[in-house]
Amino acid sequence: MNVYQQQAKIFQALAHPVRVRILELLACEDEACVCHLVAAVGKRQPYISQQLTTLRKAGLVADRKDGLLVHYRLSDERVGELLQLGQDILRAQGMEVQPAPVLTIPLQGCTCPRCQAGQESRERVGFATNQDGD
Amino acid sequence: MNVYQQQAKIFQALAHPVRVRILELLACEDEACVCHLVAAVGKRQPYISQQLTTLRKAGLVADRKDGLLVHYRLSDERVGELLQLGQDILRAQGMEVQPAPVLTIPLQGCTCPRCQAGQESRERVGFATNQDGD
DNA sequence: ATACTATATTCAATCAATCGAATATTCATG
DNA sequence: CATGAATATTCGATTGATTGAATATAGTAT
Numbered sequence: 001m002n003v004y005q006q007q008a009k010i011f012q013a014l015a016h017p018v019r020v021r022i023l024e025l026l027a028c029e030d031e032a033c034v035c036h037l038v039a040a041v042g043k044r045q046p047y048i049s050q051q052l053t054t055l056r057k058a059g060l061v062a063d064r065k066d067g068l069l070v071h072y073r074l075s076d077e078r079v080g081e082l083l084q085l086g087q088d089i090l091r092a093q094g095m096e097v098q099p100a101p102v103l104t105i106p107l108q109g110c111t112c113p114r115c116q117a118g119q120e121s122r123e124r125v126g127f128a129t130n131q132d133g134d
Numbered sequence: 135m136n137v138y139q140q141q142a143k144i145f146q147a148l149a150h151p152v153r154v155r156i157l158e159l160l161a162c163e164d165e166a167c168v169c170h171l172v173a174a175v176g177k178r179q180p181y182i183s184q185q186l187t188t189l190r191k192a193g194l195v196a197d198r199k200d201g202l203l204v205h206y207r208l209s210d211e212r213v214g215e216l217l218q219l220g221q222d223i224l225r226a227q228g229m230e231v232q233p234a235p236v237l238t239i240p241l242q243g244c245t246c247p248r249c250q251a252g253q254e255s256r257e258r259v260g261f262a263t264n265q266d267g268d
Numbered sequence: 269a270t271a272c273t274a275t276a277t278t279c280a281a282t283c284a285a286t287c288g289a290a291t292a293t294t295c296a297t298g
Numbered sequence: 299c300a301t302g303a304a305t306a307t308t309c310g311a312t313t314g315a316t317t318g319a320a321t322a323t324a325g326t327a328t
Contacts, residue, residue, distance in 0.1 A: 002151070003221070003224065003229070003231050003232070004151035004152070004154045004155050004158075005151045006224050006229060007148075007151070007154045007217065007220040007221065007224065008148070008149050008150050008151045008153075008154050009149075010220050010223060010224070011145045011146075011148035011149040011154070011220065012145075012146075012149035012315095014141075014142070014145035014148075014149075015142050015143075015145040015146035015148075015149045016142050016315090016316085017136070017138035017139045017141070017142045018138070019142075020138045020141045020142050020145070021138050024138075033274085033275095034274070034275060034276095035274070035275090044318085045274080045275070045276090046275085046276075046277080046317095046318085046319085046320090046321095047317070047318080048275095049274095049275060049276050049277080050276085050277085050316090050317080052275095052276090053276075053277085054315095059223075059227055065325095067274090067325065067326075068273060068274045068275080068324080068325055068326065069274065069275085070274080070275060070276090076223050076226055076227075078219050078222055078223050078226070079223065081219055082216060082219050082220070082223075083141065085212050085215055085216050085219065086141040086144050086145065086216070087137070087141065088212055089144060089193075089210050089212050089213065089216075090137065090140050090141065090144070092210055092212070093193055093210075095137070095140060097137050098137065111273085111274080112273095112274080146285090150285090150286085167304085167305095168304070168305060168306095169304070169305090178288085179304080179305070179306090180287095180288085180289085180290090180291095180305085180306075180307080181287070181288080182305095183305060183306050183307080184286090184287080184306085184307085186305095186306090187306075187307085188285095199294095199295095201295065201296070201304090202294080202295055202296065202303060202304045202305080203304070203305085204304080204305060204306090245303080245304080246303095246304080269328105270327100270328080271326100271327090271328080272325105272326080272327080272328095273324100273325085273326080273327100274323100274324090274325085274326100275322100275323080275324085275325100276321100276322075276323070276324095277320105277321080277322065277323085278319100278320085278321075278322085279318105279319090279320085279321100280317100280318095280319095281316100281317090281318090282315100282316080282317085282318105283314105283315080283316070283317100284313105284314085284315070284316085285312100285313080285314070285315080286311100286312080286313070286314085287310100287311095287312090287313100288309105288310095288311095288312105289308100289309090289310095290307105290308085290309085291306100291307080291308075291309100292305100292306075292307065292308085293304100293305080293306070293307085294303100294304085294305080294306090295302105295303090295304085295305100296301100296302085296303085296304105297300100297301085297302085297303100298299105298300090298301085298302100
């Protein structure tokens with residue numbers, strides 16, 4: 001497979017709103033477990049796992065197993081730069097682009113132990129799940 | 135349409151080897167006419183026009199009519215940066231990425247007046263058409 | 269061992285992208 | 299105005315992507 005095809009594969013993996021959303025979330029954090037991403041994006045778990053598999057096969061994310069949990073991170077900081085450039089291009093075209101969302105821990109709706117701990121006692125932060133990531 | 139969908143559309147337009155190739159050629163020049171791109175990529179003209187239409191609809195290229203000829207250019211210098219980042223990521227993954235091709239004028243095989251002028255008398259330059267852009 | 273929890277995979281139906289072939293449009297020139 | 303040259307569009311067949319639903323796997327704790 002030649003370079004143009006390889007480049008195209010990278011962009012193909014980015015060519016999906018939910019995958020863009022996931023990568024943007026990962027770009028804000030060093031890493032996030034699947035349950036976090038499920039809660040933040042607001043889609044069903046198997047669906048999120050499917051998208052993560054696509055991203056992993058394209059080499060854009062790496063994963064780290066930790067007991068039952070699997071933590072995902074960007075495999076290369078330049079993946080975040082790609083997203084940033086995409087946003088910059090949209091802005092130059094006159095589109096309004098809101099600032100990136102922040103993944104808070106604990107995260108409301110997330111079921112992993114770290115989040116369950118602070119589920120009721122946590123303070124309000126300016127984070128809304130499911131910011132139309134589809 | 136939300137920002138994630140818009141971003142995905144940009145990446146979707148980039149998710150094709152021939153379109154990547156065209157954009158890379160445009161990134162090397164200020165602009166190029168369709169006949170140049172046809173000669174350089176080595177595909178049929180209607181096919182190249184189809185890809186250019188996709189790129190134009192995605193807002194990645196702009197065109198300028200000049201008599202019979204239509205000259206295309208990147209609509210935003212950041213489009214070139216996207217390609218560059220894509221290559222950098224591939225390199226980081228251990229892939230060999232050759233330096234970008236240069237569009238010479240006159241270009242062998244191109245039929246436009248500018249190229250026909252120097253078609254026989256021109257010196258050899260290190261440019262090969264159809265560098266597997268598919 | 270059993271049951272439970274987090275994550276991954278498979279399958280099938282639908283929808284969108286690809287690409288070759290034919291044809292249309294547009295401008296320039298004799 | 300008829301011809302030719304450069305570019306664009308349309309159409310249809312094929313292929314590939316998407317996504318919901320069901321199910322599988324693998325680690326943990328009782």
